[in-house]
Amino acid sequence: MISLAGRDILHAWGKFVFTGFGLGLLIGVTLVMAGVYRGMVDDGKVLLDNSGADLWAVQKGTLGPYAESSSLNDDLYRPILAMPGVAAAANVTYLTMQVRKGEQDVRAMVVGIVPGDAWGTPGWPSHLVSGRQITRGHYEAVADLAAGFRLGDRIRIRRxxxxxxxxxxxxxxxxxxxxxxxPLKDAQEVQFLKDNDAIWQNRRRTEADPAFNRPGVPGLLDAVIASQSTNNYVNAVLVRLKQGAAADEVAASIRRWKRLTVYTRPQMEEILIGKLIATSAKQIGMFLVILAVVSAAIVAFIIYTLTMDKIREIAVLKLIGTRNRTIAAMILQQALALGVIGFVVGKITATFAAPLFPKYVLLMPQDSMAGFFAVLAICALASVIAIRLALKVDPAEAIGG
Amino acid sequence: MNDKGIRIEGMRKRYGSGDTAVDALKGVDMHVAPGEVVGLIGPSGSGKSTLLKCLGAVIDPTAGRMTLGGEVIYDEGWKVSDLRALRRDKIGFVFQAPYLIPFLDVTDNVALLPMLAGASNDEARARALELLTALDVQHRAGAMPSQLSGGEQQRVAIARGLVNRPPVILADEPTAPLDSQRAMAVVRILNDMAQKFETAIIVVTHDEKIIPTFKRIYHIRDGVTHEEAGEGREFA
Incomplete structure (x- = not known):
């Protein structure tokens, strides 16, 4: 038996290819949207991977340092370092801000790390593509390529x-x-630093406060002002465990003895993916649903129109004895063929478009496979209306009068 | 009584019920022998199309009896369960317009019916080519319908009607879109094919040019048929 659907597609291939191309662009957008979500999840995991930490010690009762603000004294890393099972502990600060280079600025996350020569300190960039790590205590930076900076560039962070x-x-x-x-000290200053006017006003207020400017207590005012102009806080202490140490046990120990909140890797993933990007994920999910509905509506409309164009031929086919299932199969196969053409175009479009997006778009093979079967399912579903129309065609319509 | 070919007796068809009921057929009798071509003529609204649809097993008659190739297929109800297969295997259709499937070439338009009946592609195409040769359109076997002239399309449509060797062919205004010369050619072909394949052919027509060619004519008026002898004029 010849393939009626195949012959019809070959006969009107231009119509199918152009329609499939249009549908493909829509599918491409859908795949990119899925890729944006995957990219967000991957960004979260990369953030955790690159921190080089097994545990995150943060301010008690907070979801810091990524999902909520967290503030710890910067000397807390020392007692943590002395805890059983801890191999390394390092302070870290995070601050998202605009970093300027000349007249341009870039949105970036400024990370304060402990400089030094011990490669692999928690918080350090895990790898470099060029240049070196920060070795000096001030005014050096390591930047991600996506920021657009080059080695030797002078960038401004605050002052x-x-x-x-x-x-x-x-x-x-x-x-x-x-x-x-x-460097950490610079980052602490960046987080705390006020402008000169604000500093002057603050000193004036402190001097006017009799609690700090007591007669007969020399040095108190200077001490208070000095404490106001320094920042001894960090956002978290990143902890790396010794080999074989149980993360949950060490975390419980730090919680108990240091009165801090400590997150393990799975808990931090849950915070980042389950909480931090949950709303964005829902947003993207809604877009995916809308795109799926729009795709289904377009396929349904196209297949319905193509079927309407063939009403007389379908009546003739039914009159000469063609089975209903043969006619239904013809329409279904055309819808699926349209879906396959659309998916191929969409996949190619998404593959070439993904690198052009400013944020990371991760196209995963399993998403493409799921997308392919979803497209087939949507096309099959969309063909139902046209099939119902075709099955209702009266073979008597082929006979005039 | 020779029941070969197609025979109908007392066929009635009523649309609607009660006060609004319309009797489109009021007891039609008709017999067309194998190899015979008869004309069915009548004014608009006389019941021609209704009779054709009943004969084509497309709508259900209200009452009557119909035999096809000696087999009773309707007697106060259909005697065959699969009307689709009945239409495919026992009844050929030729329409006013050829209604060829636009996305199939000439051979496959004709071969589609045997394929639907279960024949292999090779066998179906061989049968199609045989008929296309008999109808002198074998040279257009690979062409698409849109590439054919009106006369060629109608010959392909006739080949499609004949390909399953049905005992009866129902031709609905087969010459309407053709000029005199091509119309006469189509009637000649129908007569030749009727004799060659022992097929009974009923031609519904308004075409004054071809009416004189029939040896027998059924006039239908107000749902009742009247048989009369035709001129049986030789083809020009």
């Missing part, structure tokens, strides 16, 4: 200029912003 000494790749925040690593 100070930093020299880019190293470049890394895929070091991004959970929002996909590129990271810029600077």
């Amino acid at each position: 100070n200029l930093y020299t880019v000494v190293g470049l890394t790749r895929r070091m991004v925040s959970s929002n996909g912003d590129p990271m810029v690593f600077i």
